[in-house]
Amino acid sequence: MKQINKNVIVVGAGPVGLLCALQLAKNGIPVTVIEAEPELTIDLRAGTFHPPTLEMLDPLGVTNAMMEIGIQVPRWQSRDLEEGLIVEWDMGVLANDTKYPFRLHLEQHRLTPILFKMLQSYPHAEVFFSHPLLELTQTDDEVSLLIGSQPENVLFTANWVIGADGGKSIVRKACDIEFEGYTWPERYSVMSTTFDLAPFGYADNAYMSDPVQWVAFFRMPDVAPPGLWRMTVPVDSSISDEEVLTPQYANQVFKRALNGKLQQDVPIVHQSVYRVHQRVAKQFRKHRVLLAGDSAHVNNPLGGFGLNSGIHDAMSLTEKLAKVINEDANTEILDLYERQRKSVNLQYVQEFSINNKKQLEEKDPKNRQDRFAYLRKMNSNQDSRREYLLNSSMINSIQSANRIT
Numbered sequence: 001m002k003q004i005n006k007n008v009i010v011v012g013a014g015p016v017g018l019l020c021a022l023q024l025a026k027n028g029i030p031v032t033v034i035e036a037e038p039e040l041t042i043d044l045r046a047g048t049f050h051p052p053t054l055e056m057l058d059p060l061g062v063t064n065a066m067m068e069i070g071i072q073v074p075r076w077q078s079r080d081l082e083e084g085l086i087v088e089w090d091m092g093v094l095a096n097d098t099k100y101p102f103r104l105h106l107e108q109h110r111l112t113p114i115l116f117k118m119l120q121s122y123p124h125a126e127v128f129f130s131h132p133l134l135e136l137t138q139t140d141d142e143v144s145l146l147i148g149s150q151p152e153n154v155l156f157t158a159n160w161v162i163g164a165d166g167g168k169s170i171v172r173k174a175c176d177i178e179f180e181g182y183t184w185p186e187r188y189s190v191m192s193t194t195f196d197l198a199p200f201g202y203a204d205n206a207y208m209s210d211p212v213q214w215v216a217f218f219r220m221p222d223v224a225p226p227g228l229w230r231m232t233v234p235v236d237s238s239i240s241d242e243e244v245l246t247p248q249y250a251n252q253v254f255k256r257a258l259n260g261k262l263q264q265d266v267p268i269v270h271q272s273v274y275r276v277h278q279r280v281a282k283q284f285r286k287h288r289v290l291l292a293g294d295s296a297h298v299n300n301p302l303g304g305f306g307l308n309s310g311i312h313d314a315m316s317l318t319e320k321l322a323k324v325i326n327e328d329a330n331t332e333i334l335d336l337y338e339r340q341r342k343s344v345n346l347q348y349v350q351e352f353s354i355n356n357k358k359q360l361e362e363k364d365p366k367n368r369q370d371r372f373a374y375l376r377k378m379n380s381n382q383d384s385r386r387e388y389l390l391n392s393s394m395i396n397s398i399q400s401a402n403r404i405t
């Protein structure tokens, strides 16, 4: 079997893996990405980018490229099925906190080609598709990776490996790292339509509470304006995947979400159904192997924290790894990566996404009214609105991570 030596290997050409590779390549570090699939994947996944993420991607030129095709969302709504609009949050109040006081909507599968194209401009970066990682072991000096390939498997060795291979990460499993947490009993369904919800008073992003079936609404750019409206909803365990994936089910959900204001069926463009977890890896580092993105943590999509926090991992990790490789910094700096990113994931991403879910599905009428009163109070003056939005836009989570030493 052929054995090839590499400096850094990134497992997974998802957004987090490609970004890690791009940052390392920009720092002059030879990097190899291996991806199991034959090409970049396309599916309905993350699509909201928060201000700190846009700031981090700015120096790479990625933010500009995203803004050319994304939808800027400066106002988003907290709604309720029965009560209608509760609060419209104006992110303009963050103008002194960030250069980007808005959310940017862009499909995840339209970010990865941007990253991939930029990566291709570095001669010391390479991406191998149809190269699944099969096994990984490490010694004090190097990591060995057995990789599926045609006509025969190959053995790569590397000084450093970044596992960016998603929630089912083989890298994490090969390192015997526990993925602590739980899986929610209900599945989530994502569906999109060309039917325009703006005339019904919806902002481009809205979270609607309902004790029976909450809804998260997003207008996504798709291939051209005016884009698509996407809805994410929880699905009762009594309904089969087959039934969820029918246009009839999607239309029933749309009609319910619009509370009787929509009579006709609407065209359904995409549908998917998936399981949701709240899990964080016990370790983000095992000697020469580091985890980033979904391989290190997964959460429900309420608040749009999953991919954003993966991007924050990628930036934090590659900054530190570049110091180790280029400046001979002590490798303990990589433990700082774990301390920073694991703790903010537990404190912010897990806690806020779980809390967002609990609030949207709250059944007790008094608790629901208390929540509406709280949201209105937070929006009633500039200071409290800013405080609320600093959390929901992840600015506080980044500042908190930077304070950890």
Ligand SMILES: Cc1cc2nc3c(=O)[nH]c(=O)nc-3n(C[C@H](O)[C@H](O)[C@H](O)COP(=O)(O)OP(=O)(O)OC[C@H]3O[C@@H](n4cnc5c(N)ncnc54)[C@H](O)[C@@H]3O)c2cc1C
Residues within 6 Å of the ligand: 011, 012, 013, 014, 015, 016, 017, 034, 035, 036, 037, 041, 044, 045, 046, 047, 048, 108, 131, 132, 133, 134, 164, 165, 166, 167, 169, 170, 232, 274, 292, 293, 294, 295, 301, 304, 305, 306, 307, 308, 310
């Ligand atoms: C079905 C689904 C729906 C989601 N919806 C939302 C949403 O609505 N909102 C939201 O904020 N977040 C959502 N997420 C989460 C979000 O998509 C992730 O946070 C994001 O994809 C993380 O990026 P990543 O690069 O870490 O992992 P991924 O995007 O999963 O990329 C991992 C890559 O590794 C590759 N890979 C896997 N195993 C191997 C191997 N053995 N060898 C080589 N390559 C391998 C995969 O093919 C893939 O390309 C969703 C996730 C899923 C799974």
